[in-house]
Amino acid sequence: MPQRSLQNRFDQKELEVNALLEITQAVNNNLPEEDLYKIYEFTLRANLRLDKLTLYVLEEDWECKVQFGTKKDFTQVSLGQSCLQVSEATEISKLDLDVPCFSEFDIIIPVKHKDRLLAFVFLKVKSEIEDLIDTTFIQALSNIILVAIENKRLARKQLEQQALQRDIEIASDVQNFLxxxxxxxxxxxxxxxxxxxxxxxxxxxxxxxxxxxxxxxxxxxxxxxxxxxxxxxxxxxxxxxxxxxxxxxxxxxxxxxxxxxxxxxxxxxxxxxxxxxxxxxxxxxxxxxxxxxxxxxxxxxxxxxxxxxxxxxxxxxxxxxxxxxxxxxxxxxxxxxxxxxxxxxxxxxxxxxxxxxxxxxxxxxxxxxxxxxxxxxxxxxxxxxxxxxxxxxxxxxxxxxxxxxxxxx
Structure with missing residues (x-):
């Protein structure tokens, strides 16, 4: 393997390690969800030099949370069944797309946590670095961010439920006085x-x-x-x-x-x-x-x-x-x-x-x-x-x- 190619791979792995450290620190700093999504986008754009990216996250429904470089506004596009059936990193060209606009991308990567599907990442990479992209790293990076965001959401819901329960108890006490x-x-x-x-x-x-x-x-x-x-x-x-x-x-x-x-x-x-x-x-x-x-x-x-x-x-x-x-x-x-x-x-x-x-x-x-x-x-x-x-x-x-x-x- 040529020395230059080895150096490129080494540099790429170093970028990935640094990216993971940055994301982990951002999570530990308890930043808001919006900031975590921005850091996620910046990290992938700066460190992996992607051409296009879209991130769909499962909340009440599938929502596009991050996108850049795309012709289409994917916040207005629903995931099709062909995408939802993907269980591992797959080339878009191998899918029978029922939503044609996803042909903008080269690859779809499902993100899971404990066998539970959290998100889909759609990528288009620059041709000169195509052989350097590690989908496992992108899955790991996405997983860290999404699990952190989900934990925040669950914690917020728990606090809201506790506050609502206190309100209900107060209202119940008030009602008893009626x-x-x-x-x-x-x-x-x-x-x-x-x-x-x-x-x-x-x-x-x-x-x-x-x-x-x-x-x-x-x-x-x-x-x-x-x-x-x-x-x-x-x-x-x-x-x-x-x-x-x-x-x-x-x-x-x-x-x-x-x-x-x-x-x-x-x-x-x-x-x-x-x-x-x-x-x-x-x-x-x-x-x-x-x-x-x-x-x-x-x-x-x-x-x-x-x-x-x-x-x-x-x-x-x-x-x-x-x-x-x-x-x-x-x-x-x-x-x-x-x-x-x-x-x-x-x-x-x-x-x-x-x-x-x-x-x-x-x-x-x-x-x-x-x-x-x-x-x-x-x-x-x-x-x-x-x-x-x-x-x-x-x-x-x-x-x-x-x-x-x-x-x-």
Whole structure:
């Protein structure tokens, strides 16, 4: 072998060793991904004197991350099946290309890590150094860069997930403060509620508020569109307005009007809330209510016969002002039960994709009228579990029972 040729090979190997050292140092310096790709490009161009290069990396999809010297903008070109089937360094001329523009290159080199495909490198080398190009070195160099970038990406995702988990835990704690800590259980009134979010944080809400100076109480339930942290945040704002307004408003219409106004401002009409609000007066024995697009609660006035409370308006947050509103009134209520729920209950599905539905719920309540609320709730949960079998709950599950005994002694 001529002395000059040996010297050229020696010089080339020295360049490759130096390139590996430079890349390794760049990785150890914890540089951003964009900088690592730039160093990768510069190293190959300067040390290997390539004519053209394109690097495709597998992220969510195959993306062109580096290119130089090319006629085509490969950031706009998808890899074809002929390239994806390459398992070792291969001359482009030997492929039956289904994406003709890759004929710009001489060779395609797959880059793997632990038998997992990471990238493809496309090269066109200068003719005078063609016999000096070592594809193994290019694979090693690409592997170092890509594994480092992938580790960065995984670390970033882990940090993001940890931050999201902290946010969810905070939102969950905040949401727990929304629900009343103590529900009444006296000879005059008993309230029992159940809440199970579909995710860690849900968008359902219920409340009980006493208006002692008026000898009245408020009971309500709501369901915000969407799930997760955004739904919980919106519901927390909703609760704050409700508790403030309900103590000063003259009637349920004023409460609902103000809630809709505040929700329209805070949510920019991108979210809406279904809502039911009832106010019971111990003195007049009247129940005034407004149903804002919510599942109609079921009222049982001293017997097992159910009356569904449907009067009201449309969902809150979609229109400002509300296009219509009517307040419902049920008079002469002394000993009665009121059952409120969100659609997570009636939209519990079985293996045939049939929902539990309001009719089954009404039949259950009628057959269990007068039983202790603890037993009613436990048996209802069992009935839902038996009905859905292997199907998961697809929405937050919330329901509340209110039983009043206000008859004269």
């Amino acid at each position: 629900f009343p800590k103590d529900l009444p259980r006296t000879d005059k009134i008993e309230i029992k509620a159940f809440y199970q979010p579909c995710q860690t944080v849900g968008g359902d809400y219920y409340d009980y508020i006493t208006l002692e100076d008026q000898n009245q109480f408020v009971v309500c339930i709501a369901d915000v569109s969407g799930k997760g942290v955004p739904a919980a945040i919106l519901m927390s704002n909703f609760q704050a307005v409700l508790r403030t307004v309900s103590r000063t408003a003259k009637n349920p219409k004023e409460v609902v009007t103000e809630l809709n106004y505040q929700l329209s401002r805070n949510a920019n009409r991108e979210n809406f809330i279904t809502f039911f609000l009832a106010v019971y007066d111990y003195d007049t024995k009247d129940l005034r209510y407004i149903n804002a697009g919510h599942n109609p609660p079921m009222l049982m006035n001293g017997s097992a016969e159910v009356q569904r409370l449907t009067v009201g308006t449309t969902v809150l947050g979609a229109f400002e002002p509300l296009p219509f509103m009517e307040m419902g009134t049920v008079s002469g209520l002394e000993d009665f039960s009121l059952f409120l729920f969100t659609d997570g209950l009636t939209e519990t599905f079985d293996d045939k994709e049939e929902e539990f539905g309001a009719e089954r719920l009404q039949a259950f309540l009628e057959s269990n009228h007068g039983r202790p609320l603890d037993d009613v709730h436990n048996d209802l949960l069992k009935a839902l579990d038996d009905y859905r079998k292997s199907q998961p709950f697809s929405d937050d599950l919330t329901f509340l029972s209110c039983r009043v005994k206000n008859g004269t002694a």
